Structures are given as C-alpha cells and as structure tokens.
Amino acid sequence: MKKHNFSAGPCILPKSVMQKASEAVLDFDNGLSLLEISHRSKPFVDVMEKARSLVLELLGLEGKGYKALFLQGGASSQFLMVALNLLEKRAGYLNTGTWSAKAIKEAKIYDDIYEVGTSEAAGFNYIPKGYDIPEDYDYFHCTSNNTIFGTQMKSFPDCPIPMVCDMSSDIFSRTLDFSKFDLIYAGAQKNMGPAGTTLVVVKEDILGKVSRKIPSMMDYKVHISKGSMFNTPPVFPVYVSMLNLEWLKNLGGIKAIAEENDKKARLIYSEIDLNPLFKGYAVKEDRSQMNATFTLENENLKDTFEAMLKEAGINGLNGHRSVGGYRASMYNALSLDSVKALVEVMSELESKA
Numbered sequence: 001m002k003k004h005n006f007s008a009g010p011c012i013l014p015k016s017v018m019q020k021a022s023e024a025v026l027d028f029d030n031g032l033s034l035l036e037i038s039h040r041s042k043p044f045v046d047v048m049e050k051a052r053s054l055v056l057e058l059l060g061l062e063g064k065g066y067k068a069l070f071l072q073g074g075a076s077s078q079f080l081m082v083a084l085n086l087l088e089k090r091a092g093y094l095n096t097g098t099w100s101a102k103a104i105k106e107a108k109i110y111d112d113i114y115e116v117g118t119s120e121a122a123g124f125n126y127i128p129k130g131y132d133i134p135e136d137y138d139y140f141h142c143t144s145n146n147t148i149f150g151t152q153m154k155s156f157p158d159c160p161i162p163m164v165c166d167m168s169s170d171i172f173s174r175t176l177d178f179s180k181f182d183l184i185y186a187g188a189q190k191n192m193g194p195a196g197t198t199l200v201v202v203k204e205d206i207l208g209k210v211s212r213k214i215p216s217m218m219d220y221k222v223h224i225s226k227g228s229m230f231n232t233p234p235v236f237p238v239y240v241s242m243l244n245l246e247w248l249k250n251l252g253g254i255k256a257i258a259e260e261n262d263k264k265a266r267l268i269y270s271e272i273d274l275n276p277l278f279k280g281y282a283v284k285e286d287r288s289q290m291n292a293t294f295t296l297e298n299e300n301l302k303d304t305f306e307a308m309l310k311e312a313g314i315n316g317l318n319g320h321r322s323v324g325g326y327r328a329s330m331y332n333a334l335s336l337d338s339v340k341a342l343v344e345v346m347s348e349l350e351s352k353a
C-alpha cells in the first residue's frame, strides 16, 4: 500500500533520491562506499562544491557576494553561532514561536536582545506585523516558517540592518527575493536532506565586525576559508542534499515546486475551512504552506478518524507534543496525491459523522 508521509521530519525525500543515496552507500567510487572514501578525495570534494553551488544557483544568489556552507550541529547551533559572529551590542528578534524563542535564549548569553514583536500571548497563532527595527542594532533575526504552530511569514521587512533568517522548515519551498537576507540558515532535514548537516548561506561582507574572539568551529570566516571542509564534513547528508538539489533543479527549480506547494496548501486548507469537523489553528493570512495545523472539533470521532488514516496509509499526522491536534507537514517531496488522500479521509469522516 502507498504510504503518505505527513511527518514533520526528519528527512522527507523523493524516492529517486533515496534510491541513488542507497546505491552510493554500497558503491560510490570504483567499488568503494561513499562512507569510506576520503572526504579530501576529488570525488567527495566535487560533491561538496556541487552542493554549495547548487544552493546559490537555486536561491538566485550566484555572484552576489554569498557563500554556502554545510555545517554540523543542527539549526540549534546556529542560534548561538549567529550571535557569536554578528552580535556586538544589541540585536532585534521577532518571536514567532518555539524556535524563535530558542534562538533568543541562546543569543542572550552573548549580549542584549530586544524582541521587536511577539505573538506569544495568542499561542503563536499569527505573525506580528507593524514592528520597528532600530537602525543602530547589529542585526534583525526572524523565523520564516513556524514548524510547530503552523504559521509562515508571507512578507519580510525592508530591513535597515543585516537580516538573518531561520528557514529550516521552508527553505527551497517558495520563491522569495533571497538577496533581502544577509544570512540564511536551515537544518537539512525538512526540504533538503538527511539530518546531520545544516545549511548556512551568508553574505561575506557582514562578517568580521565583532570584537570578540570566536572559536574556530564557530567562526563562519574559518569555514568559508576552508571551502566548508574545516573539519570532516558529514559526507552522507551533504551527498544526499546534493542529489535532492539536483532533483529540484531538474524539476524546474524553486518556481516549479512552489506551484505544487501552493496547490497542496490550497487543497488542505479548503477542506479544513469547509468541513465543520475541523478547525485550523493559525489565523488564515499567516497559514503555513509547509505545516498545516488543525484540530478535530469532536473528540468522540478521534479513534474513528485515526483508524481511517491508518487504513489509507497516512502517517505522521500527529501535532507537535506542545500543541496537540494534527499537523500535516507538506514538504517538497510530499505529492499532491498524498494531500488528496488525506482530504478524502477528512471528507469521508464528515459523511460518517
């Protein structure tokens, strides 16, 4: 039976990418596994270089002063690495949920942080708007997609200072003017590749401006100077990310996947709005195209609904433990057919109720 994987991660990838990845584990270079060849050998250095250049190409950032890095430590390490590299006196953070709050907590270790806006009082079900970003701050930090609560920034401010964005859960999913951002980071494991590598795209000219000493592993400039190979890179996640970025390029790039993602989101949200059994969590204008969060209004139908989901091969729909309800994560590799299968179950439940 076909499985429909709505899980929030880690690692939702097209089957063709999984297939090539598994072949490389067995034989990547003349009978040797990708996992056993030297990361300094030409075949792997070529992989790293290709992955880095595909990132800039797909984001439309080639020749614009940006460098792409594949680091380790997850997006969570970027919470502190951003502050170490950029925070001198004060930074402004937009607090749109759990991940923004964690980024704020880590940055506070190093210096003063000002929350330019927050939707905490409303359970993070919307994106604050109309906030000011002081011109004399070091940088502004935001989270483009709130994976847990299911909200997404539809527009970004014209920022008078460097703009840093955590795009962990919607990178490569929609067309944006990525040159508005000075630093983008994303854990691989939603729209790029297996957990274990973190993408950082940074405009070089914002670096080198803080007075503190930065440990080498935490210093973007060190990683740039070593071609993202300062220490042993996570070879498998980088290789699979490269395969997935190639898949995306062959599909027509971000523009093509964005159209698919648009269709998927319209389908699920129209069912949530039309079906009286379900209620969306996020306010309509800020709804995430990647993570649709909703609740079943009648708790008595929970077991029936979940049995029907299982029967239809639908997996991973449970909401995050901090929110409850349901969350349909619709990353790039999830097909429109999978969303159709979910919507069918939801409307069938209505006809049974």
Ligand code: PLP
Binding pocket: 073, 074, 075, 076, 077, 099, 143, 145, 146, 147, 148, 166, 167, 168, 169, 187, 188
């Ligand atoms: N930021 C966002 C928006 C996320 O969704 C997540 C994880 O889901 C993280 C950060 C943390 O990423 P990691 O587990 O790679 O540290």
